[in-house]
Amino acid sequence: MSAIEETGAALPREKTDVWPVLLPLIVAAAALPFVGSFSTWTTLTIAGLAMGMMIFAMSSGLTLVFGLMDVMNFGHGAFVAVGAYLAVVALAPLAVYAQSDQILVNLVALVPTALIAMAVSAAVGFAFERAFVRPVYGQHLKQILITMGGLIVAEQLLYAIFGPQIIPLPVPAALRGSFLVGGAAIEKYRVIAVVVGLIVFVALQLALTRTRIGLLIRAGVENREMVEALGYRIDRLFVGVFMAGSALAGLGGMMWALYREQVHASIGGEMMVLTFIVIIIGGLGSVGGCFIGAVLVALTANYAGYLAPKIALVSNIALMVIILLWRPRGLYPVTSR
Amino acid sequence: MMILSGGAPRGRILTAVLVTIVVLLALAPFLFPGSKPLNVAAKVCVYALLVASYDLLIGFTGIVSFAHTMFFGIGSYGVAIALYGMGAGWLAIFVGVLAALVVAAALALAIGLFSLRVQTIFFAMVTLAVASAFAVLASQLSWLTGGEDGRTFQIPAVLRPGYKLLEQPLFGVDVNGRILAYYLLFLTVVALFLVMLRIVQSPFGRVLQAIRENPFRAEALGFRIIGHRTLANVLAALFAALAGALNALWLRYAGPDTSLSFSIMLDILVMVVIGGMGTLYGAIVGAAVFVLAQNYLQTLMGVAFGALNAAGVPFIAGFFNPDRWLLWLGALFILSVYFFPAGIVGKLRAESQP
Numbered sequence: 001m002s003a004i005e006e007t008g009a010a011l012p013r014e015k016t017d018v019w020p021v022l023l024p025l026i027v028a029a030a031a032l033p034f035v036g037s038f039s040t041w042t043t044l045t046i047a048g049l050a051m052g053m054m055i056f057a058m059s060s061g062l063t064l065v066f067g068l069m070d071v072m073n074f075g076h077g078a079f080v081a082v083g084a085y086l087a088v089v090a091l092a093p094l095a096v097y098a099q100s101d102q103i104l105v106n107l108v109a110l111v112p113t114a115l116i117a118m119a120v121s122a123a124v125g126f127a128f129e130r131a132f133v134r135p136v137y138g139q140h141l142k143q144i145l146i147t148m149g150g151l152i153v154a155e156q157l158l159y160a161i162f163g164p165q166i167i168p169l170p171v172p173a174a175l176r177g178s179f180l181v182g183g184a185a186i187e188k189y190r191v192i193a194v195v196v197g198l199i200v201f202v203a204l205q206l207a208l209t210r211t212r213i214g215l216l217i218r219a220g221v222e223n224r225e226m227v228e229a230l231g232y233r234i235d236r237l238f239v240g241v242f243m244a245g246s247a248l249a250g251l252g253g254m255m256w257a258l259y260r261e262q263v264h265a266s267i268g269g270e271m272m273v274l275t276f277i278v279i280i281i282g283g284l285g286s287v288g289g290c291f292i293g294a295v296l297v298a299l300t301a302n303y304a305g306y307l308a309p310k311i312a313l314v315s316n317i318a319l320m321v322i323i324l325l326w327r328p329r330g331l332y333p334v335t336s337r
Numbered sequence: 338m339m340i341l342s343g344g345a346p347r348g349r350i351l352t353a354v355l356v357t358i359v360v361l362l363a364l365a366p367f368l369f370p371g372s373k374p375l376n377v378a379a380k381v382c383v384y385a386l387l388v389a390s391y392d393l394l395i396g397f398t399g400i401v402s403f404a405h406t407m408f409f410g411i412g413s414y415g416v417a418i419a420l421y422g423m424g425a426g427w428l429a430i431f432v433g434v435l436a437a438l439v440v441a442a443a444l445a446l447a448i449g450l451f452s453l454r455v456q457t458i459f460f461a462m463v464t465l466a467v468a469s470a471f472a473v474l475a476s477q478l479s480w481l482t483g484g485e486d487g488r489t490f491q492i493p494a495v496l497r498p499g500y501k502l503l504e505q506p507l508f509g510v511d512v513n514g515r516i517l518a519y520y521l522l523f524l525t526v527v528a529l530f531l532v533m534l535r536i537v538q539s540p541f542g543r544v545l546q547a548i549r550e551n552p553f554r555a556e557a558l559g560f561r562i563i564g565h566r567t568l569a570n571v572l573a574a575l576f577a578a579l580a581g582a583l584n585a586l587w588l589r590y591a592g593p594d595t596s597l598s599f600s601i602m603l604d605i606l607v608m609v610v611i612g613g614m615g616t617l618y619g620a621i622v623g624a625a626v627f628v629l630a631q632n633y634l635q636t637l638m639g640v641a642f643g644a645l646n647a648a649g650v651p652f653i654a655g656f657f658n659p660d661r662w663l664l665w666l667g668a669l670f671i672l673s674v675y676f677f678p679a680g681i682v683g684k685l686r687a688e689s690q691p
Contacts, residue, residue, distance in 0.1 A: 066458075072458040072462065074465075132671070135675065140456070140457045141395070141401055141457065142674055142678070144401045144461050145401065145606065146671055146674050146675070148606075149668075149670045149671040149674065150667075150671065152663055152667035152670075153667040153668055153671065155663075159660075159661065160655045160661050160664060161655070163655075164660065269469075273466050273469045276462040276463075276465060280459070280462060280463065280466075310477070313470060314474060316466070316470065317466060317467060317470045320463075320466065321451070
């Protein structure tokens with residue numbers, strides 16, 4: 001009797017694993033005594049959060065694509081670079097609005113730019129998927145080689161079209177500068193970046209947990225064959241996820257370009273390395289882990305950059321090693337692969 | 338066949354091609370006098386060794402590493418730092434090479450133990466991250482590495498161009514220290530290549546190929562996959578470091594562009610794919626074809642660039658700028674992986690099969 005009742009009852013809730021969530025807080029708290037001054041610490045933390053949000057936007061697509069189709073796209077950085085260059089192209093005709101010191105007028109310039117950057121990145125992602133990813137499904141070695149080749153070609157095309165020089169990209173007027181909160185200087189743009197990043201994260205989480213497509217994606221990450229057996233076309237879903245991931249990477253690239261106030265095609269390769277570290281830390285395939293990983297990497301990089309600039313260069317690798325020693329498959333391992 | 342450890346090239350055309358390349362390299366100082374052809378020949382030798390060591394990984398073990406230039410760079414910098422610090426002497430070379438080998442082996446072991454247990458993708462990602470961090474580190478620690486400028490150093494007098502080995506010219510060529518250095522390089526590469534051939538023909542090499550083909554089955558047969566893969570990674574790193582040391586000795590310089598940059602990694606990938614993965618001989622063919630093409634095609638691109646600029650289409654000309662060499666290389670690389678995965682050696686072997 002009890003067996004029947006048990007099968008009828010709801011499945012026991014999985015224990016939520018809180019340690020990874022606490023990790024960024026622990027790191028932030030641990031850094032405070034070393035940094036010394038509270039206001040400096042606040043500035044660094046906000047900068048870290050802003051950086052983390054941008055890195056999260058760039059890496060979330062990558063981790064989902066891997067989880068869903070076992071495809072690791074070594075050319076993901078190309079979408080970041082495309083987004084960055086589109087920011088330059090799209091902001092140029094809207095420069096009048098970007099120069100205004102009214103924040104709403106600035107948004108008239110920024111929102112279309114972001115939309116264009118995302119749309120074009122998604123289109124580039126679609127082409128990239130067709131040309132470089134689809135022909136080598138399931139063949140890891142070729143996949144790694146070809147997508148890496150795709151990154152090189154895309155990067156060189158950008159050089160050929162826009163030239164090898166660094167292009168300056170000023171932040172819209174109203175977002176320039178910083179304000180003081182209790183002695184801590186907080187750059188306005190960073191706050192915007194944090195807000196946008198949080199919106200992306202929440203939207204992504206809602207889409208994944210509250211919609212039917214999200215349900216299918218999560219099921220596909222868990223067990224692709226089973227979902228296919230139920231009659232869903234995972235490969236179509238995959239193209240959609242790939243394009244969405246590319247669009248997010250483009251958005252991240254645009255935000256990063258505005259953050260650095262300059263654009264160069266090498267941004268693709270640089271960000272690629274960072275996103276790899278983030279998704280390895282987060283656990284391949286996990287969006288939540290990716291978010292925490294991005295924040296952790298960015299916070300560590302900022303604190304280390306302030307405390308010991310020489311060590312900062314290897315702080316990301318050190319962080320990755322420590323996390324993997326603790327959890328060899330990343331913070332939230334999703335796939336059994 | 339003893340010297341080839343039973344791993345003959347297989348195929349008449351292939352054997353002919355390989356013999357031609359090796360003979361040309363062996364006689365290069367006398368056949369093509371002058372410093373540029375000698376530099377090209379030396380580059381072919383160094384890259385043949387480097388690519389062969391990479392083939393141990395990608396071709397025989399089936400794992401993709403993006404950190405191979407890191408080990409190449411460790412070899413280069415090991416020799417460069419030792420010769421820079423201790424002065425031009427054989428002891429300095431020995432110390433430099435030894436230190437480089439120790440560092441390379443330790444790093445390869447650490448990376449391997451960390452990331453080889455999961456799967457190839459994970460390893461590729463980790464090596465990419467570590468290698469890029471290492472490159473940044475090397476350019477930042479300028480007190481040790483000379484930063485972006487690198488390190489220029491002196492080599493023992495016997496190997497310098499000023500040293501005369503024979504009073505009389507031999508076959509019309511002055512036999513100086515430079516030629517001696519070339520033969521030192523050439524013979525070292527030949528010896529190391531034969532050692533690698535021995536490794537892949539050994540039972541250990543066979544197990545590596547078994548793991549590449551079917552890891553589960555190899556594990557079921559009782560072979561420790563992680564152990565074998567890690568050892569292969571360490572061996573490849575050691576050979577790459579040796580190649581780097583030879584390269585630095587030949588150039589009398591070690592810097593980020595010649596030993597650590599990511600474009601070298603791409604060159605290696607192109608060479609190993611064009612030559613033929615998992616053949617080891619592919620490294621020789623790939624390196625020879627690639628280095629010649631690089632010297633020749635970049636000039637050609639320069640001509641096209643100039644012509645198109647003169648014709649008034651600077652936008653199109655931009656694609657032919659010699660600086661965009663990587664664009665065409667990348668395209669060539671993708672196309673070879675798609676349509677030509679067995680490479681030249683695989684193709685030639687298939688031709689001569691009845």
